[in-house]
Amino acid sequence: MISKARIKFISSLQQRKYRQLHGLFVAEGTTNVLDFIQSGTKTAEVFATRGWIDEHGKEISRIPVTEVTMKELKKISSLKNPSEVLAVLVQLPETTPDLTKVNDLTLMLDDLRDPGNMGTIIRTADWFGIRTIICSEDSVDIYNPKVVQASMGSLSRVNVSYHNLWELLKNKPDSLNVFGAVMEGENITEIPKPDKGIILIGSEAHGISQKLLPMIDYKITIPGISDGPNSAESLNASIATAIICYEFRR
The missing domain is CATH 3.30.1330.30 (Ribosomal protein L30/S12)
Incomplete structure (x- = not known):
C-alpha cells in the first residue's frame, strides 16, 4: 500500500x-x-x-x-x-573532469536537448567502453525519466557531468585533440583516430555552437551514400555518435 x-x-x-x-x-x-x-x-x-x-x-x-x-x-x-x-x-556524484589527465575517448555534448538522444548516447558510450561524457550546462538533464529509460541501465556505468565547455576546452593540453562532428568536414573514415581524444557532438537543431567551432582540431563528417534529390539532410545526433564511436574503436 x-x-x-x-x-x-x-x-x-x-x-x-x-x-x-x-x-x-x-x-x-x-x-x-x-x-x-x-x-x-x-x-x-x-x-x-x-x-x-x-x-x-x-x-x-x-x-x-x-x-x-x-x-x-x-x-x-x-x-x-x-x-x-x-x-x-x-543522484550519482558529479565530478569535475581534468582534461590534462584524459587517457581515453571522452564524449562532449553541446546543447543536446532531446531526452531520447541523450539516453541513447549514454548507452552507446557504455557499449563502446567510453566512461566519460561532458555536457554543456544547457543540455537535457540526465535524470529526466526519458533519459533514464533510454539509457537502459548504462547511466550507472558512465560518468556524466555538466560544465561550461568553452572554459574546459580553452585550458586543455595541446596533445588532446578535439574531433567535432559537422556537416562539412573530413571523411571520418580517412582521418587518424587516436586512442584518446574528445568527440564533440552538437545540438540536434543547430550543431556545434559558434563559440566552440574554433576549438576543434579535426572537423569530421559521416559521408552520406544516397544521392537522390529527397535524401535525408542529416543524421540523428545519437546515430551519428554511434557511428563515430564505432569508427574510433574499430
Missing part, C-alpha cells in the same frame, strides 16, 4: 526542479533498476509487485521495498505501460 502523499512525492520527481531539490531520481523496469542497484547506486526505496519481489528478493534484500499493485504503479510511473518495478535512487 502506498499513501497519496507518497504518490505525490514520487510523481513530483518527474520534474527537474524537484529532482534537484531532493537529489533523487526515478528508474523503472527490471534492467534499469537492477543495474543501478548492482552498481552500488544508493537506493532510497523500491516499489514493486509481489511477483517481482518474490523473483528478485536476493538482489534487493538490503533495500527498503514497498509492495504495490499494478494500479498503484500506474499512479507513480511516467510510462504508458509501467513495469512491475520502480526505484527511487540518489
Whole structure:
C-alpha cells in the first residue's frame, strides 16, 4: 500500500526542479533498476509487485521495498505501460573532469536537448567502453525519466557531468585533440583516430555552437551514400555518435 502523499512525492520527481531539490531520481523496469542497484547506486526505496519481489528478493534484500499493485504503479510511473518495478535512487556524484589527465575517448555534448538522444548516447558510450561524457550546462538533464529509460541501465556505468565547455576546452593540453562532428568536414573514415581524444557532438537543431567551432582540431563528417534529390539532410545526433564511436574503436 502506498499513501497519496507518497504518490505525490514520487510523481513530483518527474520534474527537474524537484529532482534537484531532493537529489533523487526515478528508474523503472527490471534492467534499469537492477543495474543501478548492482552498481552500488544508493537506493532510497523500491516499489514493486509481489511477483517481482518474490523473483528478485536476493538482489534487493538490503533495500527498503514497498509492495504495490499494478494500479498503484500506474499512479507513480511516467510510462504508458509501467513495469512491475520502480526505484527511487540518489543522484550519482558529479565530478569535475581534468582534461590534462584524459587517457581515453571522452564524449562532449553541446546543447543536446532531446531526452531520447541523450539516453541513447549514454548507452552507446557504455557499449563502446567510453566512461566519460561532458555536457554543456544547457543540455537535457540526465535524470529526466526519458533519459533514464533510454539509457537502459548504462547511466550507472558512465560518468556524466555538466560544465561550461568553452572554459574546459580553452585550458586543455595541446596533445588532446578535439574531433567535432559537422556537416562539412573530413571523411571520418580517412582521418587518424587516436586512442584518446574528445568527440564533440552538437545540438540536434543547430550543431556545434559558434563559440566552440574554433576549438576543434579535426572537423569530421559521416559521408552520406544516397544521392537522390529527397535524401535525408542529416543524421540523428545519437546515430551519428554511434557511428563515430564505432569508427574510433574499430
